[in-house]
Amino acid sequence: MYTQALDVHGDAADPADESERERRFQARVDREDKVEPKDWMPARYRATLIRQISQHAHSEIVGMLPEGNWITRAPSLLRKSILIAKVQDEGGHGAYLYSAAETLGVSRDQLIEQLLSGKAKYSSIFNYPTPTWADVGAIGWLVDGAAIMNQIPLCRCSYGPYARAMVRICREESFHQRQGFDIMMKLCAGTAEQKAMAQGALDRWWWPALMMFGPPDAASTHSTDSQRWKIKRFSNDELRQKFVDFTVPQAKFLGLTVPDPELAWNETLQRHEFGAIDWNEFERVLKGNGPCNRERLEARRRAHDQGRWVREAAMAHAEKQRSRAASCAA
Amino acid sequence: MSAASNAGDAQGEREWPLFEIFIRPRGGLDHKHVGSLHACDPRMAIEHARDLYTRREEGVSIWAVPSASITASNPAEADALFEPARDKIYRHPTFYDIPPEVKTL
Numbered sequence: 233m234y235t236q237a238l239d240v241h242g243d244a245a246d247p248a249d250e251s252e253r254e255r256r257f258q259a260r261v262d263r264e265d266k267v268e269p270k271d272w273m274p275a276r277y278r279a280t281l282i283r284q285i286s287q288h289a290h291s292e293i294v295g296m297l298p299e300g301n302w303i304t305r306a307p308s309l310l311r312k313s314i315l316i317a318k319v320q321d322e323g324g325h326g327a328y329l330y331s332a333a334e335t336l337g338v339s340r341d342q343l344i345e346q347l348l349s350g351k352a353k354y355s356s357i358f359n360y361p362t363p364t365w366a367d368v369g370a371i372g373w374l375v376d377g378a379a380i381m382n383q384i385p386l387c388r389c390s391y392g393p394y395a396r397a398m399v400r401i402c403r404e405e406s407f408h409q410r411q412g413f414d415i416m417m418k419l420c421a422g423t424a425e426q427k428a429m430a431q432g433a434l435d436r437w438w439w440p441a442l443m444m445f446g447p448p449d450a451a452s453t454h455s456t457d458s459q460r461w462k463i464k465r466f467s468n469d470e471l472r473q474k475f476v477d478f479t480v481p482q483a484k485f486l487g488l489t490v491p492d493p494e495l496a497w498n499e500t501l502q503r504h505e506f507g508a509i510d511w512n513e514f515e516r517v518l519k520g521n522g523p524c525n526r527e528r529l530e531a532r533r534r535a536h537d538q539g540r541w542v543r544e545a546a547m548a549h550a551e552k553q554r555s556r557a558a559s560c561a562a
Numbered sequence: 563m564s565a566a567s568n569a570g571d572a573q574g575e576r577e578w579p580l581f582e583i584f585i586r587p588r589g590g591l592d593h594k595h596v597g598s599l600h601a602c603d604p605r606m607a608i609e610h611a612r613d614l615y616t617r618r619e620e621g622v623s624i625w626a627v628p629s630a631s632i633t634a635s636n637p638a639e640a641d642a643l644f645e646p647a648r649d650k651i652y653r654h655p656t657f658y659d660i661p662p663e664v665k666t667l
Contacts, residue, residue: 268637270634270636270637271637272637272638317617320613320617321617324613324614324617327599327614328597328614331580331597331598331599332597334580334598339577340577340600341575341577396597397597404618540575543575543578543602544575546578546602546606547576547578547602549602550602550603550606553603554603
């Protein structure tokens with residue numbers, strides 16, 4: 233993924249050409265050509281991508297916190313190793329995405345600053361707590377499952393660096409979802425207490441997972457442009473429906489009950505009907521008033537501040553090595 | 563620490579330089595661009611690339627190149643740059659009609 237360091241020089245834009253350029257850009261997107269970092273793109277396309285990719289990156293990084301919470305308490309050495317690998321993957325996903333965003337002309341430090349100052353958003357799902365080990369299972373199964381549903385179409389997104397990052401991410405997410413389901417299977421095959429623990433986690437995560445697909449289509453503000461530009465290929469409601477249809481049979485297999493009394497199979501439409509989502513809760517958590525919003529941002533700020541001396545020392549060391557090498561050569 | 567150079571955060575901290583990472587998936591194949599990362603020196607770039615891009619044995623060799631060292635062609639000039647090859651279809655073997663009875667050509 234190239235960077236702002238490779239920005240094109242010259243190529244001065246004549247404002248009169250702007251609408252013609254935009255028309256040609258749209259024609260390219262319609263042909264399914266990929267847009268690459270140095271290609272001309274409408275300013276709003278660039279801004280939309282920076283917002284979406286950086287929010288996605290922030291979500292990966294903040295997403296390490298609720299699960300990292302269980303690394304020291306995982307029930308076996310194998311589960312601990314698996315969880316460490318998963319959390320490390322999330323950090324990796326954040327890094328792939330920050331570097332994809334950087335190809336659009338922002339620096340990673342600027343983006344991180346936006347996260348730490350509270351200016352940038354991240355997925356509100358990570359503002360929920362993980363009180364039991366079963367929550368780690370439910371996150372893998374439901375949260376990563378919903379993420380995959382959202383992310384697979386992004387592998388075909390019109391912006392090349394984002395699409396390529398998503399291919400890599402989706403490959404790794406599949407492990408995340410399966411390890412989560414595996415935790416749920418073990419708990420559901422265990423004692424009555426273990427099964428109750430699994431049910432409790434499903435009760436906590438079901439509705440927040442459905443909210444991950446974003447507001448209903450009728451209320452979604454960013455969808456139209458994103459669909460025209462082929463950043464987004466399916467609507468929020470389409471993906472949410474698909475997630476419900478995929479997940480309900482899995483819950484049934486586990487012998488768990490989805491916490492929605494209105495959930496029913498519609499034979500005519502060949503899909504599940506489900507109850508109304510509490511969008512007030514979604515708005516509340518998004519606005520910073522979820523159960524763990526403050527805690528999550530504080531943890532990120534603390535890590536950033538406490539790591540500052542390491543970053544500075546590494547840089548100073550590298551500079552010293554360079555100047556020594558230079559003076560030896562002279 | 564000197565105040566010069568790159569964009570930094572609110573405290574004026576400087577950003578680590580960016581490297582482009584290329585991975586050889588296995589012996590016999592070319593190194594392929596996989597993405598970029600920040601590191602304070604080339605050795606750290608290799609170590610971070612190992613952690614970031616080869617967690618599942620995706621490679622046997624890594625190249626790290628400072629992004630600022632790459633010279634790229636300008637996409638706005640791509641037409642002019644690649645146009646000279648466009649009308650030289652005689653460079654392709656399929657340009658030539660060979661009678662079917664002529665074999666091994």
